[in-house]
Amino acid sequence: MTTTATNLRTIALHWADLHEAVGAPATVGAFGVGLRGYLAALDQLDAEQLEYDRHQAAHLRSLERSTDQLGERPAPVRLAILDTMRAVEAALVDCADQTAAEVQRSPMAYAPRSWPPADRERRDQLARADALDARRWRYRGHRTTPHAALWLLARVERATGPFTVLTDGQRTRIGTVAEGAARRVERALDIAAQRRTLAQRHDCGGAIDVHGGEGRTPLARCTGCGRIWTEAGLVATSTYAPD
Template sequence: MTTTATHLRTIALHWTDLREAVGAPAQIGAFGVGLRGYLAALDQADAEQLEYERHQAAHLRALERSSDQLGERPAPVRLHILDTMRAVEAVLVDCADQTAAVVQRSPMSYAPRGWPAADRARRDVLARGDALDPRRWRYTGRRTAPYAALWLLARITRAAGPFTALPEREERHIGRVAAGAAERVERALDIAAQRRTLEQRHDCGGAIDVHGGEGRAPLAHCTGCGRVWTENGMVAA
């Protein structure tokens, strides 16, 4: 539960950073960006993986309720950041929808007409308050990624509200969704250390490991001959 909570907080806390990054200039020092340009011939497998992720993001966007849900942004924009935001928002809102369908209690009913006036008034006040409880997940209105992340966080931390106990199956599902979404956010913002081994090997037959992330310039090295590359070219052999 602690790990899931951390993932959900990461999404909520960094959503503003993603919004700001959409219109920001691309970071040449981000993980793999400049390096893939230098090692384009060796990094075909990585390019194919990025293309697969783009297709997955496009599929998720097709499931969204509105194409302008994230608001209008001036062009040009960093499309991979926008793709990340749309994909993350789609999966988190869908997860909240599914979770609410399982754990959210139906609102209290209003008083029957046959009740005494005073009792009916008291019951109707309670019913109205229950229906408008701000802790309820809504299927219309505010359905954003940070709000969904915080609502799901409240569910896994067993916060009070008009909810039944969260079943273990739903908690596991929230954990999987949160982990995947947080990983995409961190990767888009380049705030997590990353290491990747390319499928295609170097001419010497050795594997090529790429290191980067956390704002550091990426580099690669061959585990066979020891050759090292940075974005500016080969630095050692």
């Protein structure tokens, strides 16, 4: 079972990969875009496959924003990756904001001016150190996705600091946000195995199971007649029909 801590680590560790993927060419063999490729080619002639590939290439180019919109860049921007990064960052930072508002202790107050000078100085030093504690979540300044993920991870793992222990409700909220964000990251980078049963049926009436992800070429299999397809077309047939 995937834990909240694992999801938060996934986000933090793969954030740099997303930054690199923003400017990288789209991978047609991934589970998402590539899936549309071979599903569109089911039982079609080679000429139709070539026509599909032409349209698919045009579709991928349409997802890239021109340099005159964003200024000079070394490579076109992949908007699907950029949208994923924006959504994940908004979710993680907002979750950290909410959690900090509930569990982060207010900084220690400075000493009253009526205190003796020596005592006031010692108290003020402690107050300054408390306010500048690097473990605190900041509502301004350094508010990146990796920082939010690691800060939330520290709260989940009960790391020391000026915080109260998370309640069950707070843990559930962080877990929900982390799971959704991690799934977005994994789908964007194609690093998670995926399986779907399509609403579309094969000509024989059987359901079509699709497998892909983890960088592998997507594979479709008819549960009725046993036919198997990849983006290149039919790769196997079977006379065995599973129950």
